[in-house]
Amino acid sequence: MSVELPFHLKTLPPEALDVIRYFTAVGDDQAADVDAICEGTGLSERGFSKAIKRLVTKGYAQMESGRVYRLTDQGVNAAQELSEYDASAPVEKESGGSYETFSRRLLLAAPPVLVANQPTTIVVGFDAADPDESLLNPAELVVRLSVLNGEPKAPHDEIFALDDDAAHARFAVTPGNHSKLRLRLQVFQLGPNPDDINAAGGMYVDLDIGANSQASRSLLAFATTVPVMAF
Structure with a gap:
């Protein structure tokens, strides 16, 4: 059964969701620097800047030092919700259809x-x-x-x-x-x-x-x- 993306996550730009997914992959209680996040998400520095600004403003992420960020408790909860949504979404085959x-x-x-x-x-x-x-x-x-x-x-x-x-x-x-x-x-x-x-x-x-x-x-x-x- 599909899980609907929570409304508060729908208000975030796709780049911000990609950053949350990155922290899910590396461990959502871990800190990461800007270069690692950009490499892991494929975002440009400009795209990352847009994403992290929204995440910090909304309380999902915080700067730990210099160019290092981590998720807040609110961000960790959002990561769990996003993981549940991603897990429920059908994965498309290259030839069409779903697995x-x-x-x-x-x-x-x-x-x-x-x-x-x-x-x-x-x-x-x-x-x-x-x-x-x-x-x-x-x-x-x-x-x-x-x-x-x-x-x-x-x-x-x-x-x-x-x-x-x-x-x-x-x-x-x-x-x-x-x-x-x-x-x-x-x-x-x-x-x-x-x-x-x-x-x-x-x-x-x-x-x-x-x-x-x-x-x-x-x-x-x-x-x-x-x-x-x-x-």
Whole structure:
């Protein structure tokens, strides 16, 4: 089902949306300089200047230093909305028409309470395909994990060659001295051509950070549905 682009994003010029998409691809909690953004988006400095001015004025981005920018919390939320919109839009084939899209459940399992400064293993992956959602060929998906209020600081990517079977990977995270840890998953599907990278949604969860006595061996499961295209 198609997701409508939120009205507040419709008011932004296409160049501004491309800048938001760039931050989604590199990690929307990361900072980037003007040269990197222009190279990643294909914008000229003039086009970027127009885009970033609108994003800063509207509260989606902020200057960190000199020629370095990052998304604000409002911008991160907008990036998620834009990713959901992009993921729901049909992808055109070169010969016309659209690729068939299937649904898969993205899963994240983690303890209900984490302990500050203590490494914890979380599990991320996909459910097996439903019988009517079978893929003829494996789909190459990248799952990007970003951690807020903990380690690792840099996003970590895991590549799945997804067929009809369930698949999962393990990630090690270490909470900091905070009350909550945020785990953010972003999914991208790689297409048949080297430059084909398609946003496929994702999710985030907030987990409590408590004392060692509150640690638990049980796991909480979180899930959402993401689109998978049959190339």
